[in-house]
Amino acid sequence: MKSVQKIRQDFPMLSTHMNGHPLAYLDNGATTQKPQSVIDAITHFYRDEYATIHRGVYELSQKATQACDDVRAKTAQFIHAPSIDEIIFVRGTTEAINLVSHCLGAYVQPGQDVIITGMEHHANFVPWQMLCIRNGANFKVIPITDTGELDMDAYAKALSENTAIVAFGHISNALGTINPVQEMTMLAKKAGALVLIDGAQAIAHAPVDVQAIGCDFYAFSAHKCYGPTGIGVLWGKKTLLEAMPPYQFGGDMIESVSINKTTFAPIPAKFESGTPAIAEIIGLGAAFDYITKLGFDFIQKQEHSLLIYAQEQFEACLPCIQVIGKAKHKASLVSFIMEGVHPHDIGTILDQEGIAVRAGHHCAQPVMTRFGIPATTRASMSFYNTQEEIDRLVNALEKAYRLLG
Amino acid sequence: MNKTDQLYQEVILDHNKNPRNFKELASPTHKAHGINPLCGDDYWISIQVENNTVQDIGFMGSGCAISKSSGSLMTSLIKGKSTQEALDLKNTFLELIMTDCTDECREKAGRLKVLEGVKQFPIRVKCATLVWRALEAALSQKDQAISTEN
Numbered sequence A: 001m002k003s004v005q006k007i008r009q010d011f012p013m014l015s016t017h018m019n020g021h022p023l024a025y026l027d028n029g030a031t032t033q034k035p036q037s038v039i040d041a042i043t044h045f046y047r048d049e050y051a052t053i054h055r056g057v058y059e060l061s062q063k064a065t066q067a068c069d070d071v072r073a074k075t076a077q078f079i080h081a082p083s084i085d086e087i088i089f090v091r092g093t094t095e096a097i098n099l100v101s102h103c104l105g106a107y108v109q110p111g112q113d114v115i116i117t118g119m120e121h122h123a124n125f126v127p128w129q130m131l132c133i134r135n136g137a138n139f140k141v142i143p144i145t146d147t148g149e150l151d152m153d154a155y156a157k158a159l160s161e162n163t164a165i166v167a168f169g170h171i172s173n174a175l176g177t178i179n180p181v182q183e184m185t186m187l188a189k190k191a192g193a194l195v196l197i198d199g200a201q202a203i204a205h206a207p208v209d210v211q212a213i214g215c216d217f218y219a220f221s222a223h224k225c226y227g228p229t230g231i232g233v234l235w236g237k238k239t240l241l242e243a244m245p246p247y248q249f250g251g252d253m254i255e256s257v258s259i260n261k262t263t264f265a266p267i268p269a270k271f272e273s274g275t276p277a278i279a280e281i282i283g284l285g286a287a288f289d290y291i292t293k294l295g296f297d298f299i300q301k302q303e304h305s306l307l308i309y310a311q312e313q314f315e316a317c318l319p320c321i322q323v324i325g326k327a328k329h330k331a332s333l334v335s336f337i338m339e340g341v342h343p344h345d346i347g348t349i350l351d352q353e354g355i356a357v358r359a360g361h362h363c364a365q366p367v368m369t370r371f372g373i374p375a376t377t378r379a380s381m382s383f384y385n386t387q388e389e390i391d392r393l394v395n396a397l398e399k400a401y402r403l404l405g
Numbered sequence B: 001m002n003k004t005d006q007l008y009q010e011v012i013l014d015h016n017k018n019p020r021n022f023k024e025l026a027s028p029t030h031k032a033h034g035i036n037p038l039c040g041d042d043y044w045i046s047i048q049v050e051n052n053t054v055q056d057i058g059f060m061g062s063g064c065a066i067s068k069s070s071g072s073l074m075t076s077l078i079k080g081k082s083t084q085e086a087l088d089l090k091n092t093f094l095e096l097i098m099t100d101c102t103d104e105c106r107e108k109a110g111r112l113k114v115l116e117g118v119k120q121f122p123i124r125v126k127c128a129t130l131v132w133r134a135l136e137a138a139l140s141q142k143d144q145a146i147s148t149e150n
């Protein structure tokens, strides 16, 4: 068994300090820290192997092209996609969802339903809302329960032949709820709808098998799974990607161009116009390697035990706190409000203790509205966090309450 | 005093717990909404101006300790002042917490000095200035008094 102390040494940022204290990084839901192997892969590429892809006939360019293709294959394997051509490199989850909502424009007819849930990140909310406005479709938001779980009865009732698209998060970033994605997908497919899953919060914390889930699209960002910023993945079923029009036009995505006619390259190139984020793709490959080496058995065990510990400590030491999001199946994060103390003040006090958490609406304002609160404070854990860091969090929260409560 | 204690001084904690003029006026002559979409601070300022004098002022809404205590101090200090004096005080306050201000500015700021600690927390400066910006917006609608009826 790998020790967490040893694993922490893989992440240079984890031995830094903030405001004179060792950094306790508990904002992994926003973005994760990077292991040295990811940093090295990017540096090595820039220093020793840098060239563009596709265009060069020279060896360096061919190697870079090969390196990116290798990561595409690795990505397919990581989410168990049936074909590497179904892996589209994009800037991140946000771009992936915008791409799909845009390119499915002609698919959604006036009067049809597009269904999402009340726990979506704005990135999986607003693109669909806008699509509905453009197309005269109905935008339906399935309510969530007091524990922060999806109201499955309401969901099942909302689905019908009239449902064009269903989009939902695998794991909620604001509440930690792990959605029953397989069951939700099955119900939506039964109604004949297309299904997109926002996997931003899941990709680093649970094994993903897009074929077992049965969805049509799956989106995630590299920076939330120990990889670099500026790169993410859209996986889509081949037949759909082939039927969809391109998203952006330019270099790399064409087959031939003349004054009279332009034809487009086959997938995935069709959706990857312009010079891609080559170094970031390579960094993503290194991130997958890191996760794979550690293994999801270890990751899930570690993160679950941190969640249990945090919940116990909160319950025992912090009666002033109300946890928002108490789903039975929950990711390793605790979103909460403190009696009489605004999350922004909590964030500042924790910051002064070297503890990084998120304070705000988490780009999920409809969730905040649902619970009648302006914002929450959120501590989100990774396998590299420790019980000692949770202890520090609890102590700092006690201090915040003494001061401001 | 460490930075946290400099920020959350007794006076600020008191104004946060017991904000003064935490109310909405029934028929204000001036009104404005101030929101900080990033952190969710959200206040309405309502003012009753007669003969260029702030007869009454209230602020209502929700937000962090810094924004709330700033609103409480602001409304306490501005009641009874002329609108010009109110705007001058706003300028003094902005200078106090957004610049390397002079002792003269500190002098003029008077009780507002307790908020100077915010300076060390750049992302919190907006919390402290929010209600003052709303005050400015409310008072700048000089000729078109906003009633609660429209």
Ligand SMILES: Cc1ncc(COP(=O)(O)O)c(C=O)c1O
Binding pocket: A029, A030, A091, A092, A093, A094, A095, A121, A123, A124, A169, A171, A172, A173, A198, A200, A201, A221, A363
């Ligand atoms: C659930 C969820 N969806 C989408 C996003 C957007 O990801 P990105 O900003 O990397 O595009 C996030 C990131 O905060 C998220 O948590």
